[in-house]
Amino acid sequence: MDVRTETQLPHSTPEAQGVPSSAILDFVAAVEDQIDALHGFVLVRHGHIVAQGAWAPHGVDSQRTMFSLSKSFTSSGVGLAVADGRLSVDDPVLSFFPDEAPEQVSENLAKMRVRDLLTMTSGHDADTLPAIHRESDTNWAQTILAQPVDHEPGTHFVYNSGASYLLSTIVQRVTGERLLDYLRPRLLEPLGITDATWETCPRGINTGGWGLSIRLSEVARFGQMYLQGGAWRGQQVLPRAWVAEATARQVSNDNRTETDWRQGYGYQFWRARHGAYRGDGAFGQYCLVMPEQDAVLAIISGVSNMQAVLDLVWEHLLPAMGGAALPEDGETNVRLRGRLDALALPGPAGEPASSVAERISGTKYHVRAEQPTNQPARRVGLAGRQVETITLVAGPEEYRLTVADNLGVHEVVAATDEWRLGESSLLRGSDEPVAARAAWTDEGTCAIRVVLLRAPFIFTLTLGFEDEQVTLRAAGNVSFDAAEPVSVVGHRD
Incomplete structure (x- = not known):
């Protein structure tokens, strides 16, 4: 039996589930006009997929890192361990860390419970994640527990990925897995999630707060399972009581009405406006559950303004979800299917060829050793790298960029008329699936856009050829840092 096929959600026309196809078309149009850029979505109503699509080269069934959406899966693991009698949300955190506790245990640290980790009210005044990266010690739990606990646990909300890591560690310690x-x-196999991966810390513990990679379609099924109170295909995967607790407003975090990040917090789930709740991850990875509408919306994207995406959901999709089935609208539904099938990210604007191409093709440009990239190293991109040589083999239909740096020799192959699929180590130092397109933005400038298929990142590599030199400029779409484009100059032999 193909587990993934057996667990797929059924499909339906939007109208049969009370959603006009025109509203979904309006949502897609607004997204393409106002958001840069959604990569895919799945909309589920009354347990049926009524619309799904992905902007090529991304796919609905492509593996994708979910960043902090991982936290909602960590919460689910805690819920299962509680149901198995392995722990309680009222257990003291230090009871699981006898060897990692600091020599002097503060009163607030002693009071910290599992519940406080779940609700991001551990008492810390800031996220403890940066402390993990500052310390050379590989014992993350010890580093986190050594941070000052400035507030009484349970009283002060601070988004804290270190707390999620501690939850993952606790699950491993009480279950042995x-x-x-x-x-x-x-949880995963009942939902048809068979090949998920999760990053680990240096001690082999899943990171908990980030690092889970699954498919967009699987995120939709996870959300539907929560909408159904933890039930899936006749099986109670998660206890109904846990689902209710985890997604309820357990703590306040400001109560501002105009933003979906100030509606309260549950057990590693955000509360949202309009009675909804969600798990979400950096740069626009969402599992949005709307109980009042009996709907789930899963989204992957690469955006810096995550609120803007939800605003379009509330503007176009939410008010369109009526209670009764609508008359079929065949013409509009055909237009919707055509629009969804044709979704694609734009390549660089320009021409497929240039008079300069023949002159520069295959030429190796050397970067002077004293000219490092102009920024500290980051997790993605060329910042902090010592680029040594740059070579572009140009056209007519395929462009091959080779960059040698202190990490090795990297290659990107791009097409001018489509997204060329392949693998490259250029942007993160090790081979990963990418897609690339190229165009000449003017006679002397070639732009290559590179999409990381398992991440939200898109980089535009611009090569400006002038006389006997080339300037390589790398600019990304989103970043955890306030990153400026990286630029290096290479000289012809």
């Missing part, structure tokens, strides 16, 4: 392995037979 990594969080991912514990979830596989109990």
